[in-house]
Amino acid sequence: MGYRLSTAAHTGLGFDRLMLSGAQLHVKARNDVPASTVRLVGTRAEWRASEHAYWGVEAAAATHGGADGYMELLGTGGWETSASAIGLSDLYLGARVALGLGGGGAVETGGGSLGKAAGVLRWELGRDAFVGVEAGAVRSGSGAYNARYAQWQVGLQLDHPGPPQDAPVVGVAWSGSVQHVMKAARKDGRQLDLDTVGIKLKRLVGPHFYLTGQAHSAVAGEAGAYSVGLAGAGAQTGLSDNGWRLSAELLAGAAGGGGVANQGGAVAQGMAYLGLSLNPGSEWQLGVGRIRGQHAGLNSRVIDISWTRSFGVGQR
Known part of the structure; x- marks a missing residue:
């Protein structure tokens, strides 16, 4: 945004x-229940407690594997260190644990308490983006649910550790969204409209990109457990001096649950x-596009109405 501020504190959006x-x-077999495979899509936000330690929150929902409706919410903490000693300064190795609640979707978690432990590898793609993988185990407090898992991650680094310095101000926006998905195919062969509510995070990487x-979840349309998680990129440009703006984006992610037919869980969505x-920092948006498995x-048309709040944050 062309401005700078001096700060030693965490900036970003309160998380890093x-x-x-x-x-x-x-999922391991138990009693009369055979072993099964479940796929989840989720989000995680983390805060640094020190150079090596962090803590955060995570949420995920099932998209495949006969577990429609399963959701989990956990707090997490971990430790990581750079592999710079072997010449790989962008590679980080670590471990984390998580505790929380999960249930639904015919997944027997007993009282609902869950615990996770995993090893983590994270590779920084420049200053602001990263990808990662982790492998570990999850178990319910009662022991009824016991599984091994592998997870991929793609994320944004919103703040960086270091001494006080001048931080460039970058543009960030939060949006509240209502989407109408038309004729969404169902597992029983029907095609029914559904409505979702969601939240979007946008971070500028230049004046136009x-x-x-x-993340979106169904609130109407006989698809109560349907959820979508998406990430991608877009472009925007002003149309006039009166506040009109045109933008387009291409996203990919996972969707499922609620009886919506989406074999494999992967989806792509394009929107304009x-x-x-109407006033500085506030914008209404009307969008049209398509989501496809x-x-x-x-394979459905999507109509989106969003209210967006924009602001600038310092990025160290």
């Missing part, structure tokens, strides 16, 4: 890393938006 994740769980992460800024099934 934000990521989208996908996981595959191999941005990165975005989004017309926006109007990797395989036969979900």
Whole structure:
């Protein structure tokens, strides 16, 4: 945004890393229930407690594996260190644990308490982005649910550790969204409209380009457990001096649950938006586009109405 501020404090949005994740769980057989495979899509936000330690929160929902409706919410803490000693300064190795609650979707978690432990590898892609993988185990407090899992992550680094310094101000926006998904294919063969509410995070990487992460969940349309997690990039440009703006974005992620037919869970979504800024930092957007699954099934038009709040944050 062309400005700088001097700070020694954490900036960003109050947290330091934000990521989208996908996981595959191999659930062990128990009693008369055979072993199964469950896929999850989720998000995680983390705060640094020190150079090596961090803590955060994570949420995920099932998209595949006969566990429609399963969701989990956990607090997490971990430790990591750079592999600079072997010449790989952008590679970080660590471990983390998580405790919280999970249930639904015919997944037997007993009283609902969950614990996780995992090893983590993270690779920084320049200053502001990273990818990662982790492998570990998750277990319910009662022992009824016991699984091994592998997870991939893609994320944004919103703040960086270091001494006080001048921080460039970058543009960030939060959006509240209502989407109408038309004729969403269902597992029973029907095609029914559904409505979702969601939240979007956008971070500018120049005057006309941005990165975005989004999460949406169904609130109507006989698809109560349907959820979507998306990440991607977009472009925007002003149309006039009266506050009109045109933007377009291409996203990929995972969707499922609520009886919506989306074999494999992977989706892509393309959207175009017309926006109007009624006052500085506030914008209404009307969007149209399409969401499509990797395989036969979900392939629907999407209408989106969003209210966006923009502001600048210092990035160390």
